Amino acid sequence: MREVTSSFNAEEVEAAVRSFWDTDNIYAQVKKQHAGSPPWFFVDGPPYTTGHIHLGTAWNKILKDSILRFRRMQGYDVIDRAGYDMHGLPIEVRVEQELGFSSKKDIETYGIDKFIEKCKDFAITHKEIMSDQFRDLGIWMDFKNPYQTITPDYVEAAWWTLKRAEEKGLLERGYRVVNICPRCETAIADSEVEYWDETDPSIFVKFPVQDRENEYFVIWTTTPWTLPANVAVAVRDDFTYARVRAVKDGREEILWIGEPLVEEVLRKGRYQDFSILETVTGDALIGMHYRSPLEEQVPIQKDVHHRVVYADFVTMENTGLVHLAPGHGWDDSLVGQKEGLESLCPVDNAGIYTADAGIFAGKFVKDADQDVMDALGDNLLAKKKITHRYGHCWRCKTPILMISTEQWFLAIPKIKDKMLAEIARVEWQPDWAGSARFHDFVAGARDWCISRQRYWGIPIPVWECDACDARKVFGTVAELNEAAGTHLTDPHRPYVDDVTIPCTCGGTMHRVKDIFDVWFDSAMASWATLGFPRKTAEFERLWPAAFITEGQDQTRGWFYSQLGASIIAFDQAPYNKVLMHGFALDAEGRKMSKSVGNVISPEEVVAKVGVDVLRLYLLSASAPWDDLKFNWEGIKTTNRTINILWNVYRFPLPYMILDAFAPETAADGTWDGEYVMAHLPEMPEEDRWIISRVNSLAAQVGEDVDNGMLHRATRSCLTCILEDVSRWYVQLVRPRMWLEEDAREKREAYETMYYVMRRICSNLAPFAPHITENIFANLRTDKDPESIHMLSWFAGDATLIDATLEAEMGVIRSFDEAIATARQEGGRKLRWPIGEAFVITDSDAVENAITQMDELARQRANSQAITIVRGAWDRMGCSAEPVMRGIGPEFGKDGPKVKAAIEAADAATLKAAIERDGEVSVDGFTITEKHIAFSEKMPENIFASEMEGATVCVDITLTPTLEGVGFSREVVRRIQEMRRQLDLNVEDFITADVVITDNRVRDLLAGIHEDGIAGEVRATTLSITPVAGETGEGGLTTEWNVEGVTITIHIQKRGQ
């Protein structure tokens, strides 16, 4: 053992620990230690390899690391392979930016192969950066060999899964309305759409009614560009619609408008006059036909049989009639399918009108809004602007378009029941994450669009014949090579695109051009990380995962994608237990974002307080599933607690070193609480108490971690260090550390402190792996394992837990606080003894505790005697308080009156009556002891304070003896202060001369207490005299004023 620095230096300690881990290869050793033990299969939710990690990512990994470390210490062989999500549009966008590209054409010109290589470099570079950042947070996961979604074996896992979907008839292809980003020229998932306000046209349009002269349906839309695709108008059958004769600039026309909206619409169209010709319900309109106002400009519109249909989503807003373009809207396409409407989509993936769009062909749709409005001519009834929430591509921020495109889907609704059943089977922490949130999401899930028209991703392994309808899905590269007679190694685009297969019909099969949505990539993680399907042994041994944990955003993300894919592949959820965690927010509870400038980086916190404080803060600040409001105050508090842990640890070290203390060990030299196990019954009660506390703590922490309550586990540890060890045990045990001789009490104190530190560090090790490792390195015996992380999890020993003792000590601590309060009230310092303290109580528990620990209680109280008073104390007055818990149920509505009556009555009279008769009548109410609580009132010469179950009174009257002790304590304190000023060592001896001119005070001290003072301050000679004698050279002389008495003290180190 060595002494340590006076305050915790995180940077130094953590650097030392990190270098120890590196040089001695501790992580690998710990893994090796558990090889062959029961496995615990964890799957890392793969972070996306772009940019740097943020506080939320740090929290995520710290939660994982803490739980993994805990399971390792429990003896499991933990599968802790890290993972990275490395494909996808975000990386393409970054590479495009680097290369200055703005469209897919640029990529194709540059060369898909070169582009893919750039994307791969980007992903790998950033993977390395992130791994380093995670290592810097003390994360122990396999970063040397992480699973990566871009490796050929991973790609095969996705291929294999798609093949399963095809075999089960769950792979579908169709024209569907999807969000597309016209810049990225690809479908994007709903989750990739970001909404914010956008200003768009808001137009009212007249659709001429078939075979009726000058009669129109009036519709409203914010997307003029979708009008070339209009095929129907929707109404509600139960709404009332008006047929209106409207007059504008002398011309009359007949308009159909929702009845409540007539005036408003006509005002917008600047009509001067109108009259309602008739009103009908919507069902009368359904089936009516109309013509497109754009049939001249968009010839395909001439062939469309436009009609009025029913749709339940119509509301009585704007005009009450809704323009339907099944090629450009999800709701529209659903109605279209039901009604058998045509679906027009004269727009391509880049948002450019196709030839079908007539005069608009070749234009970008958003730019064509004005052209469409112009083309409408007189059929444009009114034109305004509207600001509304509109979706945007999450990467490039381009407004999205809804268009009908050919995509690949997984038919999730067909497996929904199985998914819901599996959700019910999985254990969720907290429960509502599964039973409510995830359940509801899956219950409403639709087909999953898995295709993207991009480059950097897993190619969809579907080959289609150019001559017939045949298609084939390949589950492995080998299978493909065999069918094609090729030797493909990298399954990425563009290489895989060149592979063709001869079709049985004589035609040639080509791969479809699409790649997978990245959500599909990560969905395979649980079997891809085990090398499945190439290798099956590990999969059969380990799958499904014992545990995963991710943020609440992954409900619709990774929790969902994994479940869907796994049901398709194996009819079973890929995880047994899921902990859903929250988001890291700023101190105001707002999302951290670069634009707001409220981002806190993990590095920033680590630079200030170190990794372990960040870890403990993140783990303890809130329940995992709640959002975490980052707060620097909280960081500071945690830092302070860690510093206290450090102080508690270093406090006994100088004494232990001085005495060459070595803890009792087992025969093989390892330590496992040997002394405590052998000697517990005869150890002092405060030792038995802290040992009991530490064992209770361990049991609690283990249970909390099991239940995902990391916040409780860490808070319990920190509280125990602060409250039980620092504020209480260390205070009690200090005098025993100072004992000179080889005393048994001292040995027991050392063994107990050693035990406490070892056990608490072991419990804290999963959460704060550095400081605990550092402390352990200094405390361990030569034969103990090299690292704290090689120890077995200490789960607490029930035989060492003494609940009664813990309760009794609780009473003493409550007593201690009450004494301090009462003394402060009476203005009597703790240093000055009092003659007597009284504990007035009716509680056996209080009496027993104080009696059992009389010496400790007297010592803490600095009182010569403690007297227990049962029942009433004759020197005590009393007051009464109503107990609503008792009054309410019995008196009901009269409760408040009874309360008032009790408050108004004389307490002593009530008490006397109840004690005599068991009841008393107040204002006509019969009051018994359950309705009233009596408390005591102090006499004036006594100071009192409440403790749990008792009232503590101190008598602060001074006697000459007490005053003598008080002054002697004052002198001791002054001499100790002077020793400190002279910077003397604990073991140095001094000579001391105390000059007190006040005869009375000198007499109080002289003779009675000289020996005691001399011993406490390590003075070989100590004189108390009325005048200063010869003091010689050196030393220190100080004049003190103690309670108005002048005391001059000279001390000198012996041997000088």
Add this chain to the structure above:
RNA sequence: GGGCCCGUAGCAUAGUUGGUGGUGCACCCGGCUGAUAACCGGGAGGUCGUGCGUUCAAGUCGCACCGGGCCCA
């Protein structure tokens, strides 16, 4: 617009079946002085987001609203 979660003192957090709202930090006052750039005690500080309701009694139960978060539309 819908689902789930959160909203308790300046900050953070506890509050089991409804029964006079606890704790830590910060603040102020004091103590201790062989853990001392540490430690301990006390005090002050609360419209329990807002409103309505159920009840003798609501932080707790119900409804509505406000604010924040995640997700969906």
